[in-house]
Amino acid sequence: MTNKIIVAIDGYSSCGKSTMAKALAQHAGYTYVDTGAMYRAIALYTLRHELAEPAAVIAALPQIEVGFVRINDEQHVTLNGEDVEGQIRTLQVGNRASEVSQIKEVRAFLVAQQQKMGEAKGIVMDGRDIGTVVFPNAELKLFLTASPEVRAERRYKELVDKGEHPDFETVLKDVNERDYRDTHRAESPLRQAPDAIVVDNSNMTKYEQMEVIYGYFDRFQ
Ligand code: DC
16 A cells, blocks of 8 residues: 555636546545535525624634535535535635635634544645645645636536526636635635646646646656
8 A cells, every 4th residue: 555645736716626636536546625615615604694794704603514425426515414515516606605715714714624634644635725725745736727718618618517597708707806816815815835736727638637637646656
């Protein structure tokens, strides 16, 4: 048995982080953790309870439990025990997640849980601050990127596949706004760790990316 490592995958929204992280976790036989889903679960809670102000969100944290369950070999995020996977992938929840993720206390709350999940290593975690804050000592750090237009195109297709009727310009605007918020917030802004490997997948197929990423991982085996 080879030594297990921690793989941190960071990058902009809709750049295929989750797809790659999931595929790599399967390739490696590791646990996959989608930290964006954790921020989205908190966002859903604040929408349901109409908590607009940061102080109200912070006060509610002791009542919020975020977890994961495996259903049909898929990882679903839970909010106080309820499987909310089907409700967190909307533009509205995504935008709210980007807002609540700016609150220092929300980040500390989730980062502590994420660090616990990585204690035994053998984990692939994706998000915005995994290689910089959650696991600054991760053995392998990948930073995925793609042009805003390519990412908006992907997000647009995902939403159409889900039965939504998005407007492309709105989706693109949303991608740009979210990038701005994620990279300019005071708390743990999205940035590339100095020791992260950058993978720009604007012109790569999913399989080309998998080959590149598995190659980096396999160096540790
Ligand atoms: O990856 P995603 O689109 O599901 O993430 C939703 C939002 O959560 C995103 O706008 C930024 C935030 N997020 C974060 O701040 N830190 C993370 N580790 C993961 C997500």
